[in-house]
Amino acid sequence: MSSALSHAVLSHRPLADTDIPTICGFPRDAEELYFLFPRAVWPLTPDQVRATLGIRRDPTVATLIGDGRERVVGYANYATFEDGRTASIGNVSVDPGLRRRGIAEYLVRTMIDRAFDHHHLSELTLYCFSTNTPALLLYAKLGMVPIALETRVTPWGEPIALFKLRMDRAGWCSAAPIAA
Template identity: 85%
Template sequence: MANLSHRPLADADIPTICGFPRSAEELYFLFPRAVWPLTPEQVRATLAVRRDPTVVTIAEEGRERVVGYANYATFEDGRTASLGNVSVDPDLRRRGIAEYLVRTMIDRAFGHHHLPELTLYCFNTNTPALLLYAKLGMTPIALETRVTPWGEPIALFKLRLDAAGWQSASRIAA
């Protein structure tokens, strides 16, 4: 998608982000600890323990529109970070916004923070995300069993990418 850019999250962006999950089930996959419906207070509460909250924007009719959001759910200086809350406006999914957002966060982890690795968690039911992460060079390293709020077992993959793997994947994509 053309005209994508990114910047740090602003408080005024938070109500828009709250509209990204369309159901309690979708919210669980995007913000597993949140309670439906997602509220600005819940997002703000995560900011105290998250790092580098980032939004993706597009320019529309001379205005900036927030269309994606992510952060680092965990962060250990010089060691590792875990990408979290990757979410995209439901009306614009499958148009490259998630890829742009994840690439931005990976680039920041390795280029700006100089981390040796980046991890993330993804539920097995999110096939588009799993395929995207594989395309970007992330590989599964663990599988955990979780129980959804509605009582069903679900698999949670932990994926990992190291700096060398990202350089290799970036060269292939270029």
């Protein structure tokens, strides 16, 4: 863990409206925005994020708490949700200055735990573009397996592969670390 994270506590909580401007700063350019929020238009605005809240479930932020302050460093939600059955994790994004330091893993684990332990879902899915190798490796590490591949066309006209990954409750429960 980096020195920026070593003295802070990583936590999570529901999204607050005051968090939205921070989340809008996570994508660094139009291409990155497409990978994080495929239906959004550059630049990401608070109104675009707010517009998704009516169709998304459990919007969650990851926070760093240190020196008496809380800093929003990640965001995720369920893009789709069927009570008692399935959900799809969406909009996983992390502060660009803190990427590859465990925040995405913490946030995705939080969403997986909530899906299976709180909502009692039988399965969980997510979509990830083929060019996002760090995310694909993270999802594989967590036990998600590819089940489909779709072809999409980026806003700049290039074809791109979109993986659908899946995990079931039994697989997560057998892989989840045991609390001490």
